[in-house]
Amino acid sequence: MADVNFDTAVTRSIEPAAERGPAPLRWDIIELLFFAYRDFVGDADQVLDQFGFGRAHHRVVHFVHRYPGLKVADLLDVLRITKQSLGRVLKQLLDEGYIVQKSGEMDRRQRLLFATAKGEALVAQMAGLQTARIERALRDFAPGETAAISRFLSGMIDHDDPDKVLQVILGTANGTSET
Amino acid sequence: MADVNFDTAVTRSIEPAAERGPAPLRWDIIELLFFAYRDFVGDADQVLDQFGFGRAHHRVVHFVHRYPGLKVADLLDVLRITKQSLGRVLKQLLDEGYIVQKSGEMDRRQRLLFATAKGEALVAQMAGLQTARIERALRDFAPGETAAISRFLSGMIDHDDPDKVLQVILGTANGTSET
DNA sequence: AAGATATGTCAATATGGCTGACGTAAATTT
DNA sequence: AAATTTACGTCAGCCATATTGACATATCTT
Structure with a gap:
């Protein structure tokens, strides 16, 4: 199996x-x-397959769960897709009871989105697998090093994004996880 | 725009x-x-749009450039797609002169893949943008911290993967499971 | 000679993006 | 009050990329 000259590749x-x-x-x-x-x-994909969902469903139900009361427009900003694309996925999640919507009280045109217990359970299952991977990867680091890792990831993000959810994340990202 | 209860969201x-x-x-x-x-x-997407390519093309030409002489089968392992999906994208890159193939000398069934200068230029352009982002994010870290960041990313990867390219990246390391 | 392997290809299908156009309800502006 | 804008939904169609299954060909292995 010495077909591929990996050595050449590695040394550029x-x-x-x-x-x-x-x-x-x-x-x-x-x-x-x-x-x-x-x-x-890949961790999330395993779970999604069992539910007959795709990655698009994951992203939607994740952000709705994490930021309850998210508007459709906010979701479009975060996911950077069109409302037509979102519509298909969101409709499924609504029909199957993973998400519910309520009209905004101040502006009744808005549809505020909330995850149901069912939706929350799905999100938590996927986040559980991903958390296990993260904790495994972080296991042997000093606190200062894990902070550096968070700051690096934060630094990889475009901070000039008008996205509201992102502003929240970048404003609190330097703290540790809650719960 | 105080419709969404981001505060509630943050505190969970x-x-x-x-x-x-x-x-x-x-x-x-x-x-x-x-x-x-x-x-x-997103950095790569900007460039790809100008060339009329998609992310699939990026992945293919990237790994072919980086690991010259890669076999089709190796590429399938890395990208985790079927040969039908790869075939369509690879054919375009071959037709447009970003990649060439040669028969293996020891096994003439194999099609060893190589990036042309044109392909290399495309890959380098995208890697340049991504490198700028990475260097920007790493700017203010001490050497020990950047090492921690690399180790973290490495730790996020499934090390028990049989993928040959991955073995090279991870340092031809062990076959130890993720304990 | 027989079988396994590496690759290519045809056909059909699904997912998840996209654009453009149109509709409706509700808020805002004039 | 009327006009306009906004938030959202939807219809119709297109594109990129993924899938499975079946089959073909050349080549290596036994």
């Missing part, structure tokens, strides 16, 4: 040496992020 | 808090990962 083979300082690319972090995220969402 | 509303402890969930890391990865791939 073809680099445009035209300029003097090609500004080294962070292949290491780029690929670690790819695989970390792949396995991270 | 519907959680069985009275009991001994349902194992606190790491909502903080879960959501930071979501947004960090969303913006991270």
